[in-house]
Amino acid sequence: MKSATHRRATGLVVAAAFAAAGLALGLGPASTRAAAADPAPVTLGLDWVPEPEFGGFYAAQLKDLYAKRGLAVQLRPGGPGVPTVQEVGLGRLEYGIAEATEVVLGRAAGLDIVGIFAVYQTSPRAIMARKEIGASSLADLFGKTASLAVEPGSVFAKYLQQRFGGGKISVVPMAGAMERFLTEKDFAMQAFATSEPILARHRGADPQVLMLSDVGFNPYMTVVITNGKRWRAAPKEVRSLVGAVRDGWKAYLADPAPANEAMHALNTAMDPQTFADSAKAQAPLVIGGEGPSGLGRMSLDRWKTVVAQLVELGLVEGTKVPKPEDCFVDALPME
Amino acid sequence: MKRFSLRAFGPPAALFVVTIGALEFALRELDLDPAHRMLLPLPSSVLQECWDARGELAMRTLMTGAAAFLGFAASVSIGISAAIALAALPWARRAFYPYMIFFQTVPIVALAPILVVLLGAGLKPVAASACIVSVFPVIANTLNGLLSTEPALLDLFRLYGASRSFTFLRLRLPAALPDIITGLRVAAGLAVIGAIVGDFVAGATHWTGGGLGLSMAEGLRLFKTARVYASVLLACLLGLAMFGLVNGVGWLLLRRWHASQTNM
Numbered sequence: 001m002k003s004a005t006h007r008r009a010t011g012l013v014v015a016a017a018f019a020a021a022g023l024a025l026g027l028g029p030a031s032t033r034a035a036a037a038d039p040a041p042v043t044l045g046l047d048w049v050p051e052p053e054f055g056g057f058y059a060a061q062l063k064d065l066y067a068k069r070g071l072a073v074q075l076r077p078g079g080p081g082v083p084t085v086q087e088v089g090l091g092r093l094e095y096g097i098a099e100a101t102e103v104v105l106g107r108a109a110g111l112d113i114v115g116i117f118a119v120y121q122t123s124p125r126a127i128m129a130r131k132e133i134g135a136s137s138l139a140d141l142f143g144k145t146a147s148l149a150v151e152p153g154s155v156f157a158k159y160l161q162q163r164f165g166g167g168k169i170s171v172v173p174m175a176g177a178m179e180r181f182l183t184e185k186d187f188a189m190q191a192f193a194t195s196e197p198i199l200a201r202h203r204g205a206d207p208q209v210l211m212l213s214d215v216g217f218n219p220y221m222t223v224v225i226t227n228g229k230r231w232r233a234a235p236k237e238v239r240s241l242v243g244a245v246r247d248g249w250k251a252y253l254a255d256p257a258p259a260n261e262a263m264h265a266l267n268t269a270m271d272p273q274t275f276a277d278s279a280k281a282q283a284p285l286v287i288g289g290e291g292p293s294g295l296g297r298m299s300l301d302r303w304k305t306v307v308a309q310l311v312e313l314g315l316v317e318g319t320k321v322p323k324p325e326d327c328f329v330d331a332l333p334m335e
Numbered sequence: 336m337k338r339f340s341l342r343a344f345g346p347p348a349a350l351f352v353v354t355i356g357a358l359e360f361a362l363r364e365l366d367l368d369p370a371h372r373m374l375l376p377l378p379s380s381v382l383q384e385c386w387d388a389r390g391e392l393a394m395r396t397l398m399t400g401a402a403a404f405l406g407f408a409a410s411v412s413i414g415i416s417a418a419i420a421l422a423a424l425p426w427a428r429r430a431f432y433p434y435m436i437f438f439q440t441v442p443i444v445a446l447a448p449i450l451v452v453l454l455g456a457g458l459k460p461v462a463a464s465a466c467i468v469s470v471f472p473v474i475a476n477t478l479n480g481l482l483s484t485e486p487a488l489l490d491l492f493r494l495y496g497a498s499r500s501f502t503f504l505r506l507r508l509p510a511a512l513p514d515i516i517t518g519l520r521v522a523a524g525l526a527v528i529g530a531i532v533g534d535f536v537a538g539a540t541h542w543t544g545g546g547l548g549l550s551m552a553e554g555l556r557l558f559k560t561a562r563v564y565a566s567v568l569l570a571c572l573l574g575l576a577m578f579g580l581v582n583g584v585g586w587l588l589l590r591r592w593h594a595s596q597t598n599m
Contacts, residue, residue: 085558089370109558110369152545153553173537175451315557 050263060248100219107322112228119222121288129188142167149177243333399546406465414473447536464533469522476518480511523577
């Protein structure tokens with residue numbers, strides 16, 4: 001049986017050993033700790049379910065591109081009606097996805113949100129029409145006797161109404177639109193060039209895709225947004241995120257398969273073939289005129305156009321019209 | 336008439352004015368940042384929006400009101416007829432009643448797209464939606480009323496040799512009126528809800544059509560929350576109007592003899 005003195009001594013030695021180990025592991029005073037602390041987690045809230053339009057974000061996650069730039073990014077899938085703009089505007093969500101029109105409308109309503117990276121240089125918004133209608137263009141389509149399924153309250157629908165609204169075409173609700181498209185000969189519907197036409201072709205149809213960008217409506221789409229306060233307080237973090245996102249998109253454009261697989265696991269409603277076809281269809285829309293170096297870049301001229309169009313549609317007016325230069329920032333990393 | 340006196344309308348109106356006034360004052364004092372201001376617009380902004388967009392909002396209220404009224408009228412006729420059939424045929428009552436309960440619990444948000452596909456666009460699916468949501472209270476209350484006739488009175492009619500149809504028209508149906516009116520009161524408000532939900536899905540048949548549901552959806556999309564609240568306010572007023580209509584009919588039918596009306 002060990003004596004009390006011996007036990008005390010053993011205790012002191014064990015404590016010293018633990019303290020040494022602790023110091024070695026960095027549990028001592030702050031000055032002895034390594035410089036890189038665990039990064040604060042941030043969330044990037046998507047505005048829809050995981051689909052190829054978000055491929056670059058998932059590719060970045062798979063390749064640890066966020067971590068390599070010192071970020072702990074969590075991707076949060078969205079769905080119909082997810083209020084990413086309001087959440088970012090209220091400071092509840094660090095980063096979100098929105099359309100350029102939503103940024104302008106949000107700013108007009110008092111939310112301090114800014115665009116930092118635009119996935120689509122060319123908007124994928126389109127009208128998918130049956131070839132039997134015989135329309136040669138969007139302008140021509142509106143003069144035909146046909147049904148057009150759109151959400152009348154959406155901004156692009158208002159644009160179409162303003163430009164071509166006097167025509168013979170009749171507006172119908174979106175409910176059951178895809179089924180009607182496949183069965184009726186004089187049917188057209190709103191679509192994303194990367195989505196509905198592919199689904200229609202898989203079901204044996206041969207749709208005509210009329211791009212809205214061809215008739216002057218081309219706001220940036222799938223724009224990463226953040227709160228203006230965050231940009232001013234932590235520009236380095238924002239630039240790091242944008243850098244990671246851009247590298248992620250480069251990786252996704254080169255090889256979409258791994259990210260598609262990851263997204264398919266989260267969105268089983270879309271089959272792998274559609275993921276692949278959609279990723280292929282969207283590539284030219286993502287890469288701008290400058291080629292891959294233009295990835296994500298935004299220009300003041302195009303934001304000016306968005307603001308002007310919304311003013312012309314009567315959706316923002318008077319003192320509330322945001323300045324185009326306030327709507328976005330050039331957050332590409334200084335390389 | 337005592338019903339329409341200051342005593343009846345004064346207190347609720349005063350409460351409304353005081354509450355809204357307090358809310359306006361509180362929101363102004365709080366000095367919210369623009370983002371939160373967007374979520375909680377001042378009551379005065381909502382009323383301003385009602386005025387600024389009065390033409391469009393009036394048209395939309397009319398559309399939703401028409402659909403709600405048509406749907407309500409349909410649910411009254413279908414509901415009362417169904418209840419009469421179920422009251423007269425016990426085997427039918429046992430067979431169909433559980434399915435009626437089941438049918439009522441299917442969420443209208445899920446049914447509305449199917450209605451559009453079946454009935455086409457425009458007023459029809461919205462009215463159908465209003466009908467589906469409001470029919471069950473009519474059936475349930477009417478059935479209850481028809482089956483709750485006082486046994487002593489039934490015996491009296493039988494003693495005097497009254498036929499089944501005579502008993503039905505002169506005793507069962509009039510005695511069931513208070514319950515029927517109660518069912519209609521519930522159905523009136525539900526019809527407005529059904530019309531608004533149907534509107535979200537059914538959309539419009541032309542660029543500028545649609546009712547208050549579309550107005551709400553558009554307000555949400557354009558971050559114009561004052562428009563959303565204004566649409567909600569008008570929807571509530573519509574519901575109140577339908578409720579008042581039913582109350583008025585109830586008063587007309589029951590004023591001479593029923594305790595609920597004579598004891599006002």
